[in-house]
Amino acid sequence: MKDYLYKLATDQKNDWLAKSIKLDLRCASFVYGWLADCAKAVTKPTHLSRKVISVGNITWGGTGKTPLLEFLITVLKDRGIKPVVLTRGYKASKDLNGQNDETKLLKQAHPDVPVLAGSDRVANAVEYLKSNSCDVFLLDDGFQHWKLSRDLDIVVINAINPFGNRALIPRGILREPVRSLKRAGIIVLSKVDQANPAELENLIQEIRSSNPDSLIVKAVHRPVSFWDIKNRKDVPLQDLKGKEAVSFSSIGDPGSFLKLVLRLGVHLNDNISFLDHHLYIQGDIDRIDQMCKATNSPYLITTTKDAVKLPGVMSHFDKGLSVLALKVKLEILEKEEEFLKKILSVMNV
The missing domain is CATH 3.40.50.300 (P-loop containing nucleotide triphosphate hydrolases)
Incomplete structure (x- = not known):
């Protein structure tokens, strides 16, 4: 349900049912804005000593x-x-x-x-x-x-x-x-x-x-390096240039992440995007593994934000896969x- 609502909010769904629901959502947006204004008006902010x-x-x-x-x-x-x-x-x-x-x-x-x-x-x-x-x-x-x-x-x-x-x-x-x-x-x-x-x-x-x-x-x-999650070591960006890979992420703007990876010269054969803050389960890992096998991709690339959620499910990845997180800095x-x-x-x- 949350995924569908997000696709409506970002206009990724435009069929007749979506257009009908969007009319109701427009009314809900008015209520949301009014409630937010009320909350702001009645809230007295606390001043800290720092x-x-x-x-x-x-x-x-x-x-x-x-x-x-x-x-x-x-x-x-x-x-x-x-x-x-x-x-x-x-x-x-x-x-x-x-x-x-x-x-x-x-x-x-x-x-x-x-x-x-x-x-x-x-x-x-x-x-x-x-x-x-x-x-x-x-x-x-x-x-x-x-x-x-x-x-x-x-x-x-x-x-x-x-x-x-x-x-x-x-x-x-x-x-x-x-x-x-x-x-x-x-x-x-x-x-x-x-x-x-x-x-x-x-x-x-x-x-x-x-x-x-x-x-x-x-x-x-700015991309800095890749982080090898299994072996806990940095991998230079140029090491992935021309390599076959699949990517996955659960961030607010997956498109910009994909562009960063592609600019590094990685051959992305497939990609999967989950909703922001998604918590991975074994079924997700199985699905990602299948994508890698179907495309003969030995490398799997994700974000550092996703990497912190993987330790509990790392054992479910195919042992032959290199699972890497792209480290960036502002x-x-x-x-x-x-x-x-x-x-x-x-x-x-």
Whole structure:
């Protein structure tokens, strides 16, 4: 059901039944928007005794928020600033020790940085400060989190598909109208290398019409290496050039992941995409194995976000398969110095 609703919201379904349901979803979107406005109006935000920087978006996933969080953590740590991440931990699983894929990925990348997961992020922050210290809280997915006051709002926008069909959830992928960008202090346009240049310029102009004062920066996800999940070692990108492979993922924007892999010269024979945050079971692995056998593909490529969910099912993969995760890092192409200056000014550095 969730998969079907997502395909309706992203207009992947357009038969007569889908068109009929979309009319009802349009009404539901109006109700969703009204309830969101009411929640914002009646909620009094809590002010913490530490700085708060929010990293969020205005759409239903796929913007590249987690790589930006990793980038921010590195920037702060390199300057002796101690961050703590506050996250809702959407779709946490007992198979991941009560974490979700993004939380586990952050902890693996920065094991020395506390990641506090839970629906009540205010309570988690207050409880943490009773016996611990930090310099700043990074509020993951916080743009619509009205309960917590913040010193800076950073919004990430997927430059390939910034606003979907411009309808609110559930008819579209927008969490808020585009005009809500007026609250953002920094707007990061991700995956700009995959966007049409003319459409990218139009997007910037549209953002400027809502928020003429925000800092707009362009960023890409730069491939670093492949991670051999079975043997726990890095594999150089060039080692996969010209090799036959199958890919799979459960992320918000699988299309951009596929383009990254293809740009590396990998011969992708097949691909399968699951819904964002999907938890893999043996049936999924069997299906992926069959795709590899049918296409004579000895390599299987996925994302690092998916890789953290695989240890419990790795034994189900064919032993002859090399299961690799593509490691990427966020790279700011323009105005990085201004970006860093704005971040550090919040910290009075």
